[in-house]
Amino acid sequence: MLTIENLKKRYGERTVLDIERLEFEDGKRYALLGANGSGKSTLLKILAGTERASEGRTVFPDGVKTAFMPQHAVGFKLSAENNLRIVCNDKALIAAALKEFDLGTLKSKNAAKLSGGETQRLALARTLLVPFTLLLLDEPTAAMDLNSAQAACDAIKRAVTDSIATLVFATHSLPQAVRLADFLIFMDGGVIAEVMSSECPLTDVKDVRAQAFLKSIIG
Amino acid sequence: MLWQSIVRAFELMGENDPLLNEIIATTMKMAFTSSALALLIGVPFGILIGISKFPGKKIVITVLHACMALPSVVVGLTLYILFSGTGAIYSVRLMVVAQVVLIAPVTAGMAESYVTALSPWLTETAKGLRLKKPKVLFLAVNESKYQFIVIYLMAFARSISEVGAVQIVGGNILHETRVMTTAIALNYNMGQFRYAVALGIILLLIALGVNTVATIIQHKLK
Numbered sequence: 001m002l003t004i005e006n007l008k009k010r011y012g013e014r015t016v017l018d019i020e021r022l023e024f025e026d027g028k029r030y031a032l033l034g035a036n037g038s039g040k041s042t043l044l045k046i047l048a049g050t051e052r053a054s055e056g057r058t059v060f061p062d063g064v065k066t067a068f069m070p071q072h073a074v075g076f077k078l079s080a081e082n083n084l085r086i087v088c089n090d091k092a093l094i095a096a097a098l099k100e101f102d103l104g105t106l107k108s109k110n111a112a113k114l115s116g117g118e119t120q121r122l123a124l125a126r127t128l129l130v131p132f133t134l135l136l137l138d139e140p141t142a143a144m145d146l147n148s149a150q151a152a153c154d155a156i157k158r159a160v161t162d163s164i165a166t167l168v169f170a171t172h173s174l175p176q177a178v179r180l181a182d183f184l185i186f187m188d189g190g191v192i193a194e195v196m197s198s199e200c201p202l203t204d205v206k207d208v209r210a211q212a213f214l215k216s217i218i219g
Numbered sequence: 220m221l222w223q224s225i226v227r228a229f230e231l232m233g234e235n236d237p238l239l240n241e242i243i244a245t246t247m248k249m250a251f252t253s254s255a256l257a258l259l260i261g262v263p264f265g266i267l268i269g270i271s272k273f274p275g276k277k278i279v280i281t282v283l284h285a286c287m288a289l290p291s292v293v294v295g296l297t298l299y300i301l302f303s304g305t306g307a308i309y310s311v312r313l314m315v316v317a318q319v320v321l322i323a324p325v326t327a328g329m330a331e332s333y334v335t336a337l338s339p340w341l342t343e344t345a346k347g348l349r350l351k352k353p354k355v356l357f358l359a360v361n362e363s364k365y366q367f368i369v370i371y372l373m374a375f376a377r378s379i380s381e382v383g384a385v386q387i388v389g390g391n392i393l394h395e396t397r398v399m400t401t402a403i404a405l406n407y408n409m410g411q412f413r414y415a416v417a418l419g420i421i422l423l424l425i426a427l428g429v430n431t432v433a434t435i436i437q438h439k440l441k
Binding site for chain 1 (some may be wrong): 340341342343344346347348349350354358361362
């Protein structure tokens with residue numbers, strides 16, 4: 001189990017993250033939901049180790065292998081195929097990833113010249129080729145069209161199931177969160193407003209901040 | 220005077236003067252060797268500093284930036300004191316060493332500065348993919364290759380135009396260590412201004428030629 005205790009992140013005087021306790025069960029999928037600036041990306045970066053917490057601690061399960069895709073998807077200045085080869089030497093796996101993310105026709109193209117959506121598909125394909133037990137994704141489909149986003153969700157679900165991994169992802173899409181996650185974590189102003197099962201009706205949300213967030217996106 | 224110097228410069232090039240050819244050859248040998256060495260030493264060092272986190276990094280960067288402004292005469296004098304009495308003094312080899320000492324901090328500083336700008340997203344993505352340091356280094360070099368041409372051009376320009384250090388450690392010896400800049404300084408001191416300016420114009424044309432080739436390579440890399 002991945003456990004967070006008394007985690008705080010400050011930038012100068014401003015506290016952007018303040019989590020008393022949060023647990024992620026092994027093999028479960030968690031969606032981080034909240035408005036911009038609610039602390040989703042900061043939490044993912046701390047879990048990925050690309051940012052340090054100002055206070056508190058994170059206890060990872062033994063032998064954890066983390067893969068993280070940041071919000072700003074990047075294509076290295078290599079062909080799309082070589083972007084995948086940088087993390088994986090298995091030609092069959094690379095060919096399958098190119099096919100799964102509809103990148104077959106772009107495999108020889110320089111990744112620096114891909115569109116935003118194509119770059120995000122490539123970055124996600126690359127991340128999923130890394131062996132992991134904890135997968136962290138920051139708005140992994142935000143730049144994709146609807147069909148690509150759905151295909152990407154299927155690929156994420158399959159990869160997480162195959163690896164028996166824990167998934168924590170940030171998203172602004174409620175349907176994606178419900179479809180992909182076992183638990184919804186509502187965040188507001190750097191704190192956890194509410195954690196609930198994705199199987200529960202959204203009308204069960206009790207916290208007023210989570211209700212306000214839902215109201216802002218559902219209407 | 221300037222027009223006459225331009226005419227003289229083209230006359231000199233047309234004359235195929237063995238002495239001028241020798242000076243140009245020594246200049247090119249020194250400039251290409253020292254700029255290439257400065258690039259090979261400075262750039263990996265700069266990239267490593269850029270992508271690494273270690274205690275005292277800010278101090279190292281401050282020292283590096285200070286070394287970018289090393290006065291050439293001071294470097295020349297220091298090497299002169301260190302090597303006088305040895306066989307190395309007044310040789311092209313020591314002129315190259317002096318130029319590498321002067322230029323490597325500049326190539327390192329420029330590489331560090333570029334990689335630092337690129338570093339946040341590169342290191343974040345690389346860490347997310349659990350890439351090992353050699354692969355991150357490869358990616359940093361690959362992402363920066365366009366900038367390396369600019370860094371090389373700057374190194375070459377600094378090398379070909381430098382006069383203080385090469386004058387001291389080279390001695391401006393005819394048929395041995397005379398290069399374009401020391402030849403220009405000598406002709407100026409002898410009052411042969413037209414010849415000195417003509418040599419200066421040839422030097423500019425060489426720099427223009429190297430820049431043109433580099434620009435073509437840059438476009439091919441894009």
